[in-house]
Amino acid sequence: MTASSRPAHPRERRTAGDRRAQLVQIGLELLPTTPVQELTIDEVARRAGISRSLLFHYFANKREYYTAVTRAAADLLWEHLLPAPGTPPEEQVTGMLDRYVGWVETFRESHLAFVRGAAGGDPWVSEVYADTRRRLVEVALAALELPDDALRRQLVLAWFAFTEDLVGQWVHEPTTTRPELLDLLRDVLRGLVGDRPALLRAGR
Amino acid sequence: MTASSRPAHPRERRTAGDRRAQLVQIGLELLPTTPVQELTIDEVARRAGISRSLLFHYFANKREYYTAVTRAAADLLWEHLLPAPGTPPEEQVTGMLDRYVGWVETFRESHLAFVRGAAGGDPWVSEVYADTRRRLVEVALAALELPDDALRRQLVLAWFAFTEDLVGQWVHEPTTTRPELLDLLRDVLRGLVGDRPALLRAGR
DNA sequence: CCGGCTTGCTGAGCAACGCTCAACAAGCTA
DNA sequence: TAGCTTGTTGAGCGTTGCTCAGCAAGCCGG
Known part of the structure; x- marks a missing residue:
């Protein structure tokens, strides 16, 4: 005035x-x-x-708006996890796992909040992260040099859920050393979908 | 008027x-x-x-209000999963698994909506289901006649995440028979926390 | 310098929704 | 009949998502 x-x-x-x-x-x-x-x-x-x-x-x-925000967060994670081109296949999965744990360690609450938002409630938001996970499955199966049939896809996706949950707990209460955690996660994945699966008896 | x-x-x-x-x-x-x-x-x-x-x-x-609704849904699940008193330990886990898959098959969207709501967004709501899961871990470890140290608790909780995700996918696209699915889930659990763990090399 | 165009931007205002509050009314007891 | 308890309501307030008509800053052709 x-x-x-x-x-x-x-x-x-x-x-x-x-x-x-x-x-x-x-x-x-x-x-x-x-x-x-x-x-x-x-x-x-x-x-x-x-x-x-x-x-x-x-x-x-x-x-x-908030799906755009979620997509941005998912893209950041995606870019951080993707193996550098030229990485030998056997190192790709361990590398991604290592970077994933590092990501969660670095962002903690921030990442957990993202996962929560992506997992729950609004289907539109869920779909954004579901899409990223699907792409990660493709990368993982390719890196493991395994075919991606329907069953294996489901198992790797479920293993993601396992990994997210376990790492989320682990950063709050580290019950093992970091390398042990990484070994465990890799062993579970190999046990689930590897070419001589210890667990995947339910072949078809 | x-x-x-x-x-x-x-x-x-x-x-x-x-x-x-x-x-x-x-x-x-x-x-x-x-x-x-x-x-x-x-x-x-x-x-x-x-x-x-x-x-x-x-x-x-x-x-x-809606945490009360969520709690009601969680209680329904809890009561449906709990083994009948007197069930021999070795049958308890397989029975709970069987009933869980049956529950998801029966309620499908309804249950998935519940899980979504419980997993995401509001911390108050998440806590309701987290509480139920924690109680389920106690039951499961007791049924398996295993001690419930911190590491094992984390693994069983993560295995829940694995199970929820896999069963959720499976009801929409059954990639194996029902018994095979149940065997797989049980084997993964045993492999993770059993007394001669195939996967749990990271002992402490 | 001027008119007109594009486009980033705003303020007023509406509808829906969460929530409050004072008060009504149905049934019981004395 | 009076009085208490308690289930119930309507009016209304503040916030929030969303709309719309129009302002204003830069750029153009004349």
């Missing part, structure tokens, strides 16, 4: 791409403290220094 | 216990179609034929 008609924070104008990226980034930063679906448009807009309306200019609705 | 001042549906007065049970029951019926946290008070009250206000008389807030 007393001052100029310009707002205190002069309106910051960005390109569409920049703004979208910023909003997703803010979502990522809020992930550890807030379940994805409970992010409020108000809070995100406030942190971005924009109006609520603008967020709806970039995302049709709230769900589209 | 034209008729008496009484409402069309004459007010149905119930005891506190009955009303609470009815509301929880309605929540259970809505579970398969709606993620727990997205249940609207309006919808539940409408189905119960009461005002929104009354629901808040029985549950302090929305979360308290």
